[in-house]
Amino acid sequence: MSVPRYWREIKYRYRLIGELCTECGAIIFPRRSLCPHCGCRELEECKLSETGTVLSWTVIQHPPKGYEKYAPYVVALIKLDDGAQILSQVVDVEPEEMRVGLRVEATFRRVREDGSSGIIEYGYKFRPIIEEP
Amino acid sequence: MRPVYIAGVALTPIGEHWELSLRDLACEAALKALEKAEVERIDALYVSNMGAAPLQSQLHLGALMADALGLYGLPAMRVEAAQASGGVAVHEAHLAVASGLYDSVLVIGVEKMSDALPQEVRSALAMAEDQEYTAYTGVTDVGLCALLHRLYMERYEAEPEEVAALAAISHEHAVGCPHAQYPFRVSVERILSSPMEADPIHMLECSGIGDGAAALVLTADRGDVEIAASTVAVDHFFLTERSDPLTLEAVGTASKRAYERAGISPRDIDLVELHDSTTIIGILSLEELGFVEKGFGARYVSEGNVRRDGELPVNTFGGLKARGNPVGATGIYQVAEIALQLLGEAGRCQVEDAEVGLAENLGGVASTATITILRRH
Numbered sequence: 001m002s003v004p005r006y007w008r009e010i011k012y013r014y015r016l017i018g019e020l021c022t023e024c025g026a027i028i029f030p031r032r033s034l035c036p037h038c039g040c041r042e043l044e045e046c047k048l049s050e051t052g053t054v055l056s057w058t059v060i061q062h063p064p065k066g067y068e069k070y071a072p073y074v075v076a077l078i079k080l081d082d083g084a085q086i087l088s089q090v091v092d093v094e095p096e097e098m099r100v101g102l103r104v105e106a107t108f109r110r111v112r113e114d115g116s117s118g119i120i121e122y123g124y125k126f127r128p129i130i131e132e133p
Numbered sequence: 134m135r136p137v138y139i140a141g142v143a144l145t146p147i148g149e150h151w152e153l154s155l156r157d158l159a160c161e162a163a164l165k166a167l168e169k170a171e172v173e174r175i176d177a178l179y180v181s182n183m184g185a186a187p188l189q190s191q192l193h194l195g196a197l198m199a200d201a202l203g204l205y206g207l208p209a210m211r212v213e214a215a216q217a218s219g220g221v222a223v224h225e226a227h228l229a230v231a232s233g234l235y236d237s238v239l240v241i242g243v244e245k246m247s248d249a250l251p252q253e254v255r256s257a258l259a260m261a262e263d264q265e266y267t268a269y270t271g272v273t274d275v276g277l278c279a280l281l282h283r284l285y286m287e288r289y290e291a292e293p294e295e296v297a298a299l300a301a302i303s304h305e306h307a308v309g310c311p312h313a314q315y316p317f318r319v320s321v322e323r324i325l326s327s328p329m330e331a332d333p334i335h336m337l338e339c340s341g342i343g344d345g346a347a348a349l350v351l352t353a354d355r356g357d358v359e360i361a362a363s364t365v366a367v368d369h370f371f372l373t374e375r376s377d378p379l380t381l382e383a384v385g386t387a388s389k390r391a392y393e394r395a396g397i398s399p400r401d402i403d404l405v406e407l408h409d410s411t412t413i414i415g416i417l418s419l420e421e422l423g424f425v426e427k428g429f430g431a432r433y434v435s436e437g438n439v440r441r442d443g444e445l446p447v448n449t450f451g452g453l454k455a456r457g458n459p460v461g462a463t464g465i466y467q468v469a470e471i472a473l474q475l476l477g478e479a480g481r482c483q484v485e486d487a488e489v490g491l492a493e494n495l496g497g498v499a500s501t502a503t504i505t506i507l508r509r510h
Contacts, residue, residue: 009265029373030266036374056287056378058279059332060271064256067271075272077280077372085373087270095332100287111269123269 001114006121013123016050016106018084019043027084050106051129052080057102059095066112074098078126092127103129134231138356139349139507141170142469147314147345147457149247155182155189156201159243162346163202167239170350176235178202178209181222181242183461187257188249198241215261216410217496218242219347219464220365220503226351227363236353242465243346254342258460261497263370275339275411277498279331281378282413286333288379288428293333295431297324299412299447300338300454302434306441307451309481312466314343314457338412340458347465349472358472361395361489361508364388370500381414383502384421384493391491391504392423399423402506403487404446404474405439406467408495409453418493419447422504446484449474464494468505475509 011017018029023040029048034041057076060067067073074090076098090104104126111121143165145158153161159180167175180194191197195209212222219242229235246254259268262277285291301321307313319337327337351360368383369375375382392398399422409415416430424445425433433439439447450456450470453463471490473479492505 030263030371036369056280056284057332058272058276058283058334059329060273060276061329061331062255062273063252063271064259064268064273065252066256068252070271073271075270075276075280077378087267087272087371087373089270100283112271 001119001121003119006119014108016048016124017045018048020046027082029084029086048084048086049081052078052086052104052126054090054098054100054102054104055079055085056100057090057098076126078104089125090127091125097128105129135233135353137227137230137351137353137360139358139360139472140172140237140352140354140356141166141168141350142348142472143169144312144347144466144469145345146312147343147459150344151247153344155185155191155243155245156197158245158344158346159198159241160201162243162348163198163239163241166348166350170352172237172350172352172354175204175207175237175239177207177229177238178204179222179226179238179240180209180211181218181240181461181465182211182244183213183215183218184244184246184257187260188253189245214501215496216460217464217494217501217503218461219467220492220494220505221501223349223464223468223505224363224365224503227360230351230353238351240349240351240465241346242462244459244461245344246342246459247344251342261500267371273331275334276331277372278411278413279334280372281417281498282333282411284379285413285417289431291431293325294321295435296412296416297321297338298435299409299415299439300324302439303409303448303452303454306449306482307455310450310456311480313451313455314341315455316451334411334413340410340453343457343459345457345459345462345466347462347469349465349469357510358475359508359510360505362391362504362506364391364394365501365503366390367501368499370497372498379417381417381421381499381502383499384418384495387502387504388422391506395506395508397489401489402445402491404449404471404484404490406449406470406492407447407452408493409448410458410495414495414499415452422491422493441482441484449479449484450482464492464503467492467494468507471507475507
């Protein structure tokens with residue numbers, strides 16, 4: 001992993017920054033040059049909701065290279081409260097506790113390491129919301 | 134555009150070929166296909182492959198394979214569209230002949246997956262997805278299918294047994310197939326008691342890892358099997374941007390276009406080779422291809438309609454599940470198998486009186502869909 005390749009995504013991955021289509025109002029994540037729904041090129045940066053609901057989920061038992069030490073881990077398709085969808089790991093949860101409809105919030109976590117001398121990548125993961133009393 | 138025919142096909146057995154290299158496998162299939170085709174000369178070479186870059190550190194497969202086959206001077210290229218490389222290669226090759234530019238072309242699909250460790254293969258397969266925001270989460274190709282599998286079971290109240298039936302039937306069909314990687318029966322009970330690969334997908338509901346090569350010679354000279362249609366369509370690359378993840382839009386688009394071009398409807402199809410990389414993708418495909426209503430695919434399969442002697446024979450040599458899935462070669466295997474069926478050369482896997490067959494080859498979670506329809510004359 002080269003440093004610039006990691007660095008250029010930092011804003012979006014650390015702060016959950018997406019885009020708002022000024023034409024159709026779609027919230028787009030990750031960022032791109034035009035709206036995938038209406039083709040409009042006028043897109044404004046926006047902050048995504050940090051809370052959402054699990055639409056579907058799975059448990060990765062056999063991970064790709066670089067993720068071995070985290071397995072098994074949960075990956076979910078999440079609908080954020082602003083309507084955007086995001087794919088993310090869900091942490092601080094046992095697979096048995098996962099269910100469709102689970103309320104989750106974004107959290108900042110380590111994602112993977114590039115060997116013993118490469119960079120350590122961070123980014124968003126989600127975790128179950130524990131409600132205040 | 135002029136008609137294009139399949140003049141010769143060849144397949145190598147799929148498996149772990151420790152003694153054979155990427156080049157050995159490709160040559161074995163290509164030389165056999167050339168021998169059968171008896172064409173005067175080859176005008177262009179298309180090599181379909183997905184993983185040689187990450188798995189063998191090998192690119193430049195067009196020139197490499199042309200050299201290995203002694204085909205100097207012709208145009209040669211690698212075609213890559215992840216797991217749909219084969220279907221897209223057939224599309225490109227077919228266009229070249231249909232246009233009148235080339236008279237006869239050779240298409241080789243080749244993949245050598247046993248050279249790498251399993252986690253390296255999983256990373257290579259995840260290259261079909263966006264690296265910065267999809268593969269980045271640590272999800273695997275099976276993991277993405279698992280998200281759809283759970284949604285499907287919840288929305289349509291499908292039973293795990295109904296979904297798993299596709300794998301059991303595919304295995305049944307592979308018995309007696311000389312090129313199948315797993316030519317034996319596996320019961321639904323055994324499939325559902327195998328370890329989880331990505332919950333709710335069990336290991337025996339996924340295609341495996343294998344080496345293999347298949348080759349086709351396409352020609353303008355009139356032959357017994359015509360390419361009635363070859364289409365490609367793409368969908369939103371991110372699952373999160375699709376209006377419904379359970380609609381494989383690209384499959385619908387490519388198949389409608391293919392039926393139109395061939396002048397037929399789904400009812401005219403006598404057999405199908407599905408892209409059942411996991412059972413759920415096979416089932417969603419059956420719905421999207423127009424063979425069964427949305428939400429009824431799993432039931433349709435479990436009722437036995439897709440058996441070789443059923444209403445719609447599917448995966449007549451075992452499909453990706455049991456024949457095997459050497460990813461970049463898979464689309465070529467499928468087209469070769471349909472041709473063998475139409476020519477009556479399918480041996481113990483033969484379907485009676487088949488005239489029209491359809492092959493569906495997908496890349497990613499159907500980000501690319503390719504449809505090939507063959508017709509016997």
